[in-house]
């Protein structure tokens with residue numbers, strides 16, 4: 001293997017925005033060490049694979065990726081980290097035989113770069129995740145893919161233990177990044193030309209509650225909006241119980257806080273929600289949506305919904321569908337429930353048959369398409385502020401997002417990338433919204 005300074009390194013990432021931020025931080029650390037960064041689709045001497053375990057499918061994809069990389073790079077050192085590494089450590093040993101695998105738990109992600117470049121290999125670094133008290137301090141990220149929009153990780157972990165969810169076991173308790181570190185990362189992103197930041201965490205609404213700084217998510221958003229008035233700030237998600245006057249105040253007082261809220265619902269049936277250990281009812285969710293919609297009717301309001309949770313009968317599935325159909329929701333992320341070993345719901349005996357689950361997923365995904373289309377169509381003919389991100393190689397069109405997260409394509413010079421322009425939304429074509437620049 002070449003000297004650490006010249007090593008070819010690749011980072012492969014699955015899963016959530018927090019993983020994507022962490023992988024960008026690993027890359028920053030490797031660059032600081034002088035490594036050559038190459039694509040994870042090709043050959044490298046060192047790989048870091050940041051895995052996901054949120055669903056059975058995500059775990060399976062993580063294993064496939066590890067297997068593929070190990071097969072195509074028989075001499076490479078392979079560092080596997082992330083939620084699948086944390087929760088399925090023993091299985092990984094079988095995927096990559098020999099001494100070239102290093103398994104790094106989520107609480108040891110700050111060691112990813114040094115471990116990957118160290119002389120010795122072949123071990124497991126798995127600090128007790130439930131005991132982790134502080135968020136991992138990672139190298140500052142200079143570049144985020146695309147440059148224009150970046151994820152700003154401010155929080156990790158979750159205390160909620162929803163009965164279907166493996167995340168608290170994989171990521172530990174809620175831990176927040178101190179304000180000084182949030183501001184340092186934000187300043188760097190801004191200096192590097194970033195125009196929009198997505199404030200991200202595993203349970204980001206709990207930001208600050210573990211710190212002694214007296215800040216919470218609302219105060220953090222308020223601070224970021226005030227300190228960085230030229231930057232668009234978007235919140236990655238917020239629980240229904242966290243939609244309150246303070247959130248609405250940030251929205252009404254700061255033009256740079258984007259009217260886009262992703263509110264995980266998971267089920268529209270209060271009985272199922274109780275068995276999921278989600279601490280709100282369908283009515284609470286509906287009230288949160290109506291509240292946001294009445295203050296900001298143009299806001300994009302999205303949600304996650306799980307289909308086929310154990311014991312979800314026809315009536316409960318209908319309750320979910322009907323609740324969502326009747327609310328001013330703009331889009332849905334629909335997931336089939338999958339058993340996550342070690343969670344409470346994995347023990348539930350009333351599992352829903354796969355075929356029934358699939359049918360419910362299809363039904364909800366159809367509703368998602370209808371909702372998106374209706375939301376986009378409502379905006380045709382209006383002028384929107386679009387942050388132009390990049391040119392699509394296939395179509396030659398520029399792509400960007402409105403403040404309320406409508407994806408827009410437009411024909412213009414590539415030099416507009418990274419700027420916010422006034423765009424009239426003119427028509428829908430193949431599910432995309434086409435716009436023209438207002439002169």
Ligand code: SF4
Nearest residue numbers: 158160161162165167
């Ligand atoms: S709030 Fe519930 S679903 Fe979300 S990460 Fe925490 S335990 Fe999982």
